[in-house]
Amino acid sequence: MDDKVHEYQLRAEGIPDLILETDQTPVVVDAGKVIDLPVRLRADETNLVKRSTDIVFTLTATDEAELKITEKAKFLGPQP
Amino acid sequence: MQNHLTNTTALSDGKIEQIKSGLTHDDEILLSLYGKREKVYPREVHGIFAFLRVLAAIGLLGIFYGLPWLQWDGRQSVLLDLPARKFYIFGLTFWPQDFLYLTFLLMLAALGLFFFTALAGRVWCGYACPQTVWTEVFLWIEHMIEGTRIQKMRLDKSLLTLRKFRIKATKHALWILFAAFTGFTFVSYFTPAKILVDELVNFQLGPWETFWIVFYGFATYGNAGWMREQVCIHMCPYGRFQNAMFDDNTLIVSYDEKRGEPRGPRKPSSDHRRQGLGRQGLGDCINCTLCVQVCPTGIDIRNGLQYECIACSACIDVCNDVMDKMGYPKGLIRYTTQNALQGKQTRIIRPRIIIYGVILTGIISIFIYSLSQRIPAGLDVIRDRNQLYRETAGLIEKCLYTENFEYG
Numbered sequence: 001m002d003d004k005v006h007e008y009q010l011r012a013e014g015i016p017d018l019i020l021e022t023d024q025t026p027v028v029v030d031a032g033k034v035i036d037l038p039v040r041l042r043a044d045e046t047n048l049v050k051r052s053t054d055i056v057f058t059l060t061a062t063d064e065a066e067l068k069i070t071e072k073a074k075f076l077g078p079q080p
Numbered sequence: 081m082q083n084h085l086t087n088t089t090a091l092s093d094g095k096i097e098q099i100k101s102g103l104t105h106d107d108e109i110l111l112s113l114y115g116k117r118e119k120v121y122p123r124e125v126h127g128i129f130a131f132l133r134v135l136a137a138i139g140l141l142g143i144f145y146g147l148p149w150l151q152w153d154g155r156q157s158v159l160l161d162l163p164a165r166k167f168y169i170f171g172l173t174f175w176p177q178d179f180l181y182l183t184f185l186l187m188l189a190a191l192g193l194f195f196f197t198a199l200a201g202r203v204w205c206g207y208a209c210p211q212t213v214w215t216e217v218f219l220w221i222e223h224m225i226e227g228t229r230i231q232k233m234r235l236d237k238s239l240l241t242l243r244k245f246r247i248k249a250t251k252h253a254l255w256i257l258f259a260a261f262t263g264f265t266f267v268s269y270f271t272p273a274k275i276l277v278d279e280l281v282n283f284q285l286g287p288w289e290t291f292w293i294v295f296y297g298f299a300t301y302g303n304a305g306w307m308r309e310q311v312c313i314h315m316c317p318y319g320r321f322q323n324a325m326f327d328d329n330t331l332i333v334s335y336d337e338k339r340g341e342p343r344g345p346r347k348p349s350s351d352h353r354r355q356g357l358g359r360q361g362l363g364d365c366i367n368c369t370l371c372v373q374v375c376p377t378g379i380d381i382r383n384g385l386q387y388e389c390i391a392c393s394a395c396i397d398v399c400n401d402v403m404d405k406m407g408y409p410k411g412l413i414r415y416t417t418q419n420a421l422q423g424k425q426t427r428i429i430r431p432r433i434i435i436y437g438v439i440l441t442g443i444i445s446i447f448i449y450s451l452s453q454r455i456p457a458g459l460d461v462i463r464d465r466n467q468l469y470r471e472t473a474g475l476i477e478k479c480l481y482t483e484n485f486e487y488g
Contacts, residue, residue: 069459070459
């Protein structure tokens with residue numbers, strides 16, 4: 001609804017103690033721009049019950065809690 | 081018959097009348113298709129509906145001419161920035177991917193048209209259509225320069241003198257000035273008005289800006305100055321398919337034939353109402369033809385509902401004045417319905433209105449809801465194709481790649 005630069009926080013959930021790592025913090029996106037943000041997820045093997053686990057990424061603007069968006073993904077690991 | 085038609089171009093009006101008198105009905109219809117337009121000189125009208133029409137015109141034109149000068153958040157309130165592909169509407173910024181909302185808006189407009197036409201006839205045509213509104217402004221300018229209806233007709237019939245030339249030139253100069261300002265205003269929805277003024281003053285208008293100012297200005301001048309009712313009668317599809325949307329409960333402007341006929345002029349001594357003659361004598365219509373004189377499309381409302389009628393209700397106002405002067409009750413021409421004219425009950429709430437109303441309310445609700453829920457950001461998650469996971473000292477590391485898309 002606006003035309004401003006926003007700073008975002010990206011989180012990933014779905015596995016206990018899931019850690020999200022990225023080389024680029026904070027995540028700042030200009031109005032109308034698209035960025036590519038490579039991230040890595042780390043999870044403890046003992047927390048993986050299946051080969052494929054559903055996880056959810058949540059992107060929240062730090063300056064505006066209303067501006068929040070989620071996206072589903074899958075965490076693939078070795079057969080437990 | 082072919083001969084008749086090809087000949088008429090070279091014939092005087094008198095000769096045409098002569099030929100017409102010897103024609104069959106079909107010939108007459110065919111001949112009328114080739115007929116020259118008879119200029120309509122609408123007489124000025126005052127009254128409650130004329131007042132409402134002026135009010136609507138001032139409001140709508142005020143919005144059109146005023147919006148580009150209204151600032152919002154440090155920019156123009158409504159600005160369609162095509163090069164940047166950003167569409168600012170007050171506090172909202174739309175991007176090309178928001179075109180869905182435009183679809184909503186068009187659906188709303190179409191359904192709104194169905195709903196209001198079924199309910200109240202051609203209120204849009206009479207009060208809000210740009211063609212009507214701008215024609216009124218141009219007529220008002222014409223009235224200021226050329227005078228009353230009779231004066232205008234005399235002026236047009238008179239030979240070209242210096243005086244006539246001066247009057248006509250003044251009128252057209254004012255029309256062109258107003259039309260040019262209209263074209264300028266239109267373009268200022270795409271290039272900010274303040275920048276456009278700067279460019280205009282310094283002769284730095286771009287080629288497209290110049291084209292659209294001239295084109296829009298010319299269209300305004302042509303449509304409101306010259307074409308006028310012909311746009312409504314011959315070009316606009318709406319007038320033609322109104323039949324599909326009208327029913328017997330739709331509000332129409334109509335002459336009360338039962339009350340008015342037989343029409344005719346009368347002396348006070350033979351006034352049926354004053355003398356208590358009842359229905360034997362004349363009806364209430366005194367055949368003053370004022371309703372015809374005020375009509376912007378040049379029809380006689382007493383002939384019944386016609387597709388040319390834009391329901392501007394000028395004839396209602398003028399007839400009410402006449403009825404007042406005669407001491408008769410108002411409303412010989414009035415807003416009514418086909419059912420009411422036939423002495424039946426008018427039903428405002430009817431299946432058609434309910435269905436249109438429900439769909440319209442539904443779409444408005446969805447539109448507002450989706451607009452309020454709009455999240456001006458997008459997020460795509462794309463998994464790294466090369467490596468599914470990596471085991472590091474007991475921890476599973478997964479390579480993911482997120483694409484983060486923000487718009488607004």
